Structure formats: structure tokens, C-alpha cells
Amino acid sequence: MTIRHTNFRRATPNPAPAASTWRARGACRDDPDAMFPDGNKEGIAAAKEVCGPCPVRRQCLRDAIETRDTQWGIRAGLTPQERNAVVKEVARRRAKTEAVV
Template identity: 40%
Template sequence: MTKVSRLPGAQTHHWDWQLEGSCRTVGSEVFFRPASEGRAEARQREQAAKRVCAGCPVRLECRRHALATQEPYGVWGGLTEDERRALLVRREPAAVPQVTPAAA
């Protein structure tokens, strides 16, 4: 049985920034794409989400979180899914092929 006294304490301080987010007063449907949404609708929704993010006091913390956790869905820190994916791809070092020594 796991000794509870040996478990690490709560890490809520890592999430406290979310309490200050401007998005807390806006419905999640502004930030997350419904399955039936078309491209034109998606652009409009994403622009609305970005307007909320633009004035948010924790926009950079939100963006850092989404990039660090590779958040796959929604607008986070003013960046769409595609924008975050493009940033992450540019950050990845070029793959170096593994060379295996030839058998002697």
C-alpha cells in the first residue's frame, strides 16, 4: 500500500495563472472547435478567441503551458492548434540518422 505521507504535495501553484485568465468569463465553445464547424466558421471563432486572449493578463503563461504540454486542441495564449504545431515543428532539432557500426 502506498504511504500517503511520502507522496509529493499538491502543485496548484503551477496552475494558479488560470484563475486570472480572461477566458474564464467566456464560454469554452469560443476556444474549442466543434466537430461540425466549417473553415469560415473556424476562422471567425478563432479570431473571437484571439481577441479575448489579446487583453488577457496571463496570455504568455497560457501560451507557454500549451506549448510545453503540446496541447492539441483549442486556442491557447492567442495561438490556434495549427500555429502551435508550426512553432513546435520549428523548435524540433533536425533528426540525425543513427549510424550503426558495420559488423566486422
């Protein structure tokens, strides 16, 4: 872990740790198979519930967007279809921003 120094008395951990580090802190780390509920509504709801209070939910979503993981399981509290919509929206916004520049 790298340490970044701040104006505070204590050093704080780097806010963007390596992927393996953030995954190790995920709420799903003890039962990752639960994040692949095979399409049943109860399983999907249970997996989303695990993601709700997860401390690395943003990193998980960022990774899913960057890797275009839109096929399997629940990530960052989103189904593959929901992640696909997010990926498309991010791409649309990037294209719009690039067109303005």
C-alpha cells in the first residue's frame, strides 16, 4: 500500500489502490459465488443487498465500466443489463465531451 501525505497529522492510504487490493476489501469477498445468481429474482436481490454497503462499490463499478463487463453477475449492485446501460451512457458522454473540444 502506498501512503499519501496530507495536511492532517496522520498519513492516509492512497485512495486508488491496486485492483487486487480493492477486491480484497469487497463485501462479496467471502462468498463471490453469491454474486452470480443465475437470473432468479431472490438471488439478484440478495446480491444487490451485499453491494449496498460495500466500501469498494465505486471501484467495482469503475472496473466494470473500464473492462466493459456487461455479461455476468452482479457488480457494484448492478445487473449486466444495468451495467450495459451505464457503459453506453459513459461512452455517449465521452463522445459528446470530445466533440465539444
